Amino acid sequence: MTEAVTIARDGEIAIVTIDNPPVNAMSFHVREPLMAALTALRDDASVAGIVLACAGRTFVAGADITEFGKPMQKPELRDLIAALETLGKPAVAAIHGTALGGGLELALGCHFRVAEASAKLGLPEVKLGILPGGGGTVRLPRLVGPLKALDMIVSGTPISAKDALANGLVDALVDGDLVAKAAAFAREQVKSGKQPVAVRDRNELVESADLAAVDARATELARKARGLEAPIACAEAVRNALTLPFDEALTREREVFAKLVAGDQSKAQRHLFFAEREAAKVPGVGKDVKPREIARVGIIGAGTMGGGIAMAFVNGGIPVTLLEMNREALDRGLATIEKNYAISVSRGSLTEEAKAGRMAAFTPSTDYADLADCDLIIEAVFEEMSVKKDVFGKIEAVAKPGAILATNTSYLDVNEIAASTGRPQDFLGLHFFSPANVMKLLEIVRGAKTAPDVLATALAVGKKIGKVPVVVGVCHGFVGNRMLGARGAETEPLLLEGATPQQVDNVFTDFGWPMGPFQMWDLAGLDIGWRNRKAQGKTAVIADTLCERGHFGQKTGRGVYLYESGSRTPTPDPEVAALIEEKAKQLGIDRREISSQEIIERTFYPLINEGAKILEEGIAARASDIDIVWVNGYGFPIGKGGPMFWASLEGYGKIVERLDYWYARTGKDIFKPAELLRKAAETGKLAEAA
Numbered sequence: 001m002t003e004a005v006t007i008a009r010d011g012e013i014a015i016v017t018i019d020n021p022p023v024n025a026m027s028f029h030v031r032e033p034l035m036a037a038l039t040a041l042r043d044d045a046s047v048a049g050i051v052l053a054c055a056g057r058t059f060v061a062g063a064d065i066t067e068f069g070k071p072m073q074k075p076e077l078r079d080l081i082a083a084l085e086t087l088g089k090p091a092v093a094a095i096h097g098t099a100l101g102g103g104l105e106l107a108l109g110c111h112f113r114v115a116e117a118s119a120k121l122g123l124p125e126v127k128l129g130i131l132p133g134g135g136g137t138v139r140l141p142r143l144v145g146p147l148k149a150l151d152m153i154v155s156g157t158p159i160s161a162k163d164a165l166a167n168g169l170v171d172a173l174v175d176g177d178l179v180a181k182a183a184a185f186a187r188e189q190v191k192s193g194k195q196p197v198a199v200r201d202r203n204e205l206v207e208s209a210d211l212a213a214v215d216a217r218a219t220e221l222a223r224k225a226r227g228l229e230a231p232i233a234c235a236e237a238v239r240n241a242l243t244l245p246f247d248e249a250l251t252r253e254r255e256v257f258a259k260l261v262a263g264d265q266s267k268a269q270r271h272l273f274f275a276e277r278e279a280a281k282v283p284g285v286g287k288d289v290k291p292r293e294i295a296r297v298g299i300i301g302a303g304t305m306g307g308g309i310a311m312a313f314v315n316g317g318i319p320v321t322l323l324e325m326n327r328e329a330l331d332r333g334l335a336t337i338e339k340n341y342a343i344s345v346s347r348g349s350l351t352e353e354a355k356a357g358r359m360a361a362f363t364p365s366t367d368y369a370d371l372a373d374c375d376l377i378i379e380a381v382f383e384e385m386s387v388k389k390d391v392f393g394k395i396e397a398v399a400k401p402g403a404i405l406a407t408n409t410s411y412l413d414v415n416e417i418a419a420s421t422g423r424p425q426d427f428l429g430l431h432f433f434s435p436a437n438v439m440k441l442l443e444i445v446r447g448a449k450t451a452p453d454v455l456a457t458a459l460a461v462g463k464k465i466g467k468v469p470v471v472v473g474v475c476h477g478f479v480g481n482r483m484l485g486a487r488g489a490e491t492e493p494l495l496l497e498g499a500t501p502q503q504v505d506n507v508f509t510d511f512g513w514p515m516g517p518f519q520m521w522d523l524a525g526l527d528i529g530w531r532n533r534k535a536q537g538k539t540a541v542i543a544d545t546l547c548e549r550g551h552f553g554q555k556t557g558r559g560v561y562l563y564e565s566g567s568r569t570p571t572p573d574p575e576v577a578a579l580i581e582e583k584a585k586q587l588g589i590d591r592r593e594i595s596s597q598e599i600i601e602r603t604f605y606p607l608i609n610e611g612a613k614i615l616e617e618g619i620a621a622r623a624s625d626i627d628i629v630w631v632n633g634y635g636f637p638i639g640k641g642g643p644m645f646w647a648s649l650e651g652y653g654k655i656v657e658r659l660d661y662w663y664a665r666t667g668k669d670i671f672k673p674a675e676l677l678r679k680a681a682e683t684g685k686l687a688e689a690a
């Protein structure tokens with residue numbers, strides 16, 4: 001027996017402990033000795049019951065995802081679960097940390113489950129583009145009922161131990177020594193003399209299920225799936241658990257699992273799982289680099305971004321000193337924050353008491369001296385270099401030594417602002433996305449002189465407040481907005497040449513984006529881009545004319561689309577169609593039929609091309625970091641794994657060939673293929689810059 005599984009004795013109860021750091025995944029080197037242990041214990045007459053527990057920080061967090069896509073070595077998880085069910089003596093799972101996926105399925109193979117109150121239990125497989133493949137869809141409904149099981153399996157969100165107790169998923173919550181208490185629980189079961197009943201034989205809840213209610217819920221959930229196969233497969237599997245004999249439902253689950261795990265969507269979602277963890281590993285920031293402590297954050301500017309950023313920190317448990325130019329601006333900012341929390345209260349996601357607690361965590365101020373005790377100070381004032389430099393001059397005069405200074409600029413040169421402070425080693429960009437209290441992405445902009453422990457701190461604090469941080473380099477627009485520029489450059493020309501706004505938007509939504517670029521313009525407000533263009537001396541014929549007419553989008557009931565009486569549903573506007581025709585004529589453009597493929601080639605291909613240029617320049621450390629930026633900040637469909645992963649599916653050769661075509665035709669830089677992409681077309685692999 002290897003040390004991944006050990007057996008100890010507590011009288012007549014055997015304690016089986018899995019020890020496979022870091023998360024006790026069910027790797028082959030665990031499954032094999034676990035099977036041997038269960039077989040030995042089944043045959044050992046001196047053992048009356050068993051406790052299945054884990055060493056380290058968590059119960060089994062799932063199957064070993066790194067084994068997916070390779071031939072599965074026996075024994076499989078389901079063999080272990082069958083061995084537990086046929087043990088002939090009570091088996092009790094002792095759960096701490098997280099029992100997820102195959103981990104929860106293993107626990108469902110036990111006759112009983114006891115858990116620490118802080119434990120979480122769930123079947124998150126859907127987030128990896130698969131469904132539970134170890135009987136989870138068939139056993140969970142037998143304990144918690146089909147509707148609760150449907151919610152858990154289709155959302156993938158774990159539930160608390162308390163919720164699990166209330167719903168029959170765990171049998172007892174324990175305080176103190178989990179394993180000893182689980183052994184005592186097992187002893188009680190032995191003493192009762194009752195034959196333990198396996199979950200597979202507990203049929204009451206599935207037999208009494210209201211199939212119509214299950215179908216209605218499944219339809220509702222499927223509507224939100226937006227092109228993803230896994231949520232729909234999960235819902236079907238739960239239905240099978242109600243309508244098919246146990247073993248047949250199990251076989252069906254396994255078949256669908258095998259199909260999904262081999263598909264592109266699951267590959268994409270597994271890629272994102274590892275990509276997110278990889279993004280936390282930053283070149284030059286080793287594990288030995290200790291983050292600085294962040295007990296209080298100062299934020300300058302309580303506008304759209306400052307207010308949202310402040311909420312993100314307070315929601316993450318870090319108090320904020322919020323500073324504005326004057327009392328009026330401060331009150332306006334605080335009123336917006338309070339309104340946002342009130343919405344959460346009205347939706348039931350926050351209590352009045354919690355709201356009061358959050359509001360109390362803000363210290364409003366108009367005096368820079370109040371920033372003296374802040375460990376991190378973030379500037380979110382107007383996007384103007386002179387204003388930013390002036391603000392940092394004032395911050396520097398009061399900030400304590402070692403305080404980290406950050407700018408939320410979207411486009412300005414972070415190195416230039418850093419140099420103006422005299423503390424460039426303590427300086428970096430923290431680029432949040434709007435609404436900052438909701439959006440997960442945080443671009444951490446590494447300046448030329450940013451110290452490694454400053455980056456480590458930004459990564460740690462970003463994770464603490466629930467963000468997905470990605471370290472990027474300095475350039476105009478960093479990773480996300482720079483690529484967005486490349487994706488959007490051809491949207492207006494496409495209209496002028498013959499496409500309609502709805503045609504372009506449909507190509508985007510069919511691909512899986514939550515909305516298309518024109519719907520996005522209308523949502524964000526066309527006036528924002530108009531103001532920016534005017535500041536930069538740029539024009540956009542269609543968008544500028546719409547703005548001149550006062551058609552700013554949803555907020556004015558009219559933009560690229562019409563929004564009838566306050567509705568958010570866009571309908572095509574004949575006036576816009578006429579405007580496009582008119583402008584095309586003025587510009588001497590002959591409008592023609594534009595295919596969906598052309599729209600893809602002139603929007604998504606430049607997006608990928610710019611990503612490759614960003615990699616070439618070392619602005620992003622890896623292609624997967626770019627994918628994380630796009631999935632978490634811009635709604636790139638997760639089932640496609642981010643732009644750089646999708647490029648590998650689309651084919652580098654095909655992309656380069658079409659970029660060459662469009663470059664020859666238009667001479668536009670966005671189409672000039674990056675060298676890295678050309679090389680990828682030859683080698684089949686997108687290499688990172690050295």
Ligand code: 3HC
Pocket residue numbers: 022023025058061062063064065066077098100101102103105124125128131132133134136274277278
């Ligand atoms: N398989 C392989 N490696 C895993 C893993 C898994 N199931 N879960 C986590 N890891 C690895 C991570 O990649 C990471 O590796 P690294 O240190 O080399 O980057 C390391 O374990 C630590 O993970 P985290 O950084 O995520 O640690 P946290 O403490 O932040 O989170 C966790 C712990 C909540 C357990 C989180 O890792 C997690 O959500 N894991 C995935 C859970 C999951 O999806 N389970 C279902 C798997 S599919 C399945 O079980 C199929 C079955 O139905 C047949």
Ligand code: NAI
Pocket residue numbers: 300301302303304305306323324325329380381382383384387391408409410411431432433434
């Ligand atoms: P905003 O106009 O909503 O808010 C700016 C706030 O800063 C205002 O409340 C203003 O009173 C305050 N302010 C201006 N000068 C100040 C000074 N000298 N001292 C104290 N407060 C001052 O602007 P928004 O949208 O919040 O943008 C702020 C920054 O965030 C900009 O650099 C912008 O580029 C960046 N950003 C904006 C995003 C967005 O979607 N709006 C997304 C990401 C970054």
